[in-house]
Amino acid sequence: MSDSWKIGSAEYDSALKKEAEYWGSEIKQALQKGIPFSVDMRRAQKIFVHRGNGLPQQQSFDPKAEWIMNGELYERVFQWVRSVSPQARILFLTCGGGGFCLELARQGHHVLGMDISHEALQIAKNFADENPYTKGFGSVEYKVTDLNRVELPKDTFDVVMAWDGLHHIVALDHLLHQIVKSLKPKGRFIFSDNIGMHRSSRLLGGGMYFLLPTHVSYAQKWSIALRGADAVKKEMQDRSPFEESHTHEMMPMVTRVFNIERSFYHTSIGYRAAIAGDTRLPEKLKYPFLRFVKKLDDILLKSGLFSPDHVLAMAYPIQK
Numbered sequence: 001m002s003d004s005w006k007i008g009s010a011e012y013d014s015a016l017k018k019e020a021e022y023w024g025s026e027i028k029q030a031l032q033k034g035i036p037f038s039v040d041m042r043r044a045q046k047i048f049v050h051r052g053n054g055l056p057q058q059q060s061f062d063p064k065a066e067w068i069m070n071g072e073l074y075e076r077v078f079q080w081v082r083s084v085s086p087q088a089r090i091l092f093l094t095c096g097g098g099g100f101c102l103e104l105a106r107q108g109h110h111v112l113g114m115d116i117s118h119e120a121l122q123i124a125k126n127f128a129d130e131n132p133y134t135k136g137f138g139s140v141e142y143k144v145t146d147l148n149r150v151e152l153p154k155d156t157f158d159v160v161m162a163w164d165g166l167h168h169i170v171a172l173d174h175l176l177h178q179i180v181k182s183l184k185p186k187g188r189f190i191f192s193d194n195i196g197m198h199r200s201s202r203l204l205g206g207g208m209y210f211l212l213p214t215h216v217s218y219a220q221k222w223s224i225a226l227r228g229a230d231a232v233k234k235e236m237q238d239r240s241p242f243e244e245s246h247t248h249e250m251m252p253m254v255t256r257v258f259n260i261e262r263s264f265y266h267t268s269i270g271y272r273a274a275i276a277g278d279t280r281l282p283e284k285l286k287y288p289f290l291r292f293v294k295k296l297d298d299i300l301l302k303s304g305l306f307s308p309d310h311v312l313a314m315a316y317p318i319q320k
């Protein structure tokens with residue numbers, strides 16, 4: 001699908017507009033219910049958002065569940081960034097509602113967040129303006145940018161980060177070369193992304209989500225299962241046209257330009273975020289159950305029985 005877009009064509013521009021509007025509306029809708037994790041990690045609240053019928057998309061956002069599943073990832077990233085510089089100049093790509101940028105600025109870094117969604121960035125700005133955690137605050141600013149045709153400044157950033165967004169970038173080769181150019185000589189590229197789900201993960205995670213009591217009804221789940229994965233992917237791309245532009249081929253593309261210094265491959269149970277958010281159990285049972293799912297996931301991965309569908313990595317340019 002990534003080859004089918006001609007950057008700058010009328011079709012591309014209209015898809016880009018749709019992409020921006022979709023991600024902006026997602027955050028706006030969530031904000032009507034409370035503070036989502038994607039906007040402010042520290043002040044996040046547990047919220048339920050109806051994201052439309054028929055898609056296996058997370059409908060409920062629970063910060064405690066998020067920390068159980070991904071807390072170690074966030075801790076690792078904070079530590080990696082600090083190891084590059086305690087007050088790093090960071091370019092954060094596909095930053096969405098800015099929660100991660102804000103958290104890094106609270107840790108003393110100076111962050112420039114880029115995304116195509118004007119609405120998401122306006123929300124991110126508002127949250128930065130009213131941030132109550134000001135002690136040791138670095139700085140944060142945001143810029144609406146199309147990363148498929150961005151020209152980045154030379155030798156400027158200690159760290160370039162991308163979180164759950166590279167798989168939306170159609171011109172990934174172009175962006176990777178721009179990242180190389182914009183890193184300072186000792187700079188690092190840190191990214192976390194979806195690298196494609198394997199059949200076994202899809203079956204296990206899908207099966208769990210299907211059987212568990214969730215905020216999505218069993219009738220809806222049957223309708224999703226009967227339509228099949230391809231129909232669901234098509235529906236997702238109707239909403240977010242650049243969804244899964246690159247997944248399985250992402251690492252080969254990155255490693256043509258970067259050496260991987262540290263990596264952490266994770267998540268072997270498909271739809272794990274949706275399981276974490278949507279499982280409807282009394283709190284006393286829910287969190288121990290999610291800890292069990294996380295443990296099981298780690299064991300399946302370690303044993304080699306299942307393959308990871310996400311990667312977190314820190315890399316440096318092969319040639320600078």
Ligand SMILES: C[S@@+](CC[C@H](N)C(=O)[O-])C[C@H]1O[C@@H](n2cnc3c(N)ncnc32)[C@H](O)[C@@H]1O
Nearest residue numbers: 023038094096115116117146147163164165168
């Ligand atoms: C899956 S969301 C992730 C958002 C955020 N990193 C998070 O984890 O909450 C993907 C993001 O990529 C952005 N995006 C997609 N295509 C883009 C482009 N060409 N240029 C800049 N941002 C883009 C979307 O607006 C959206 O915010």
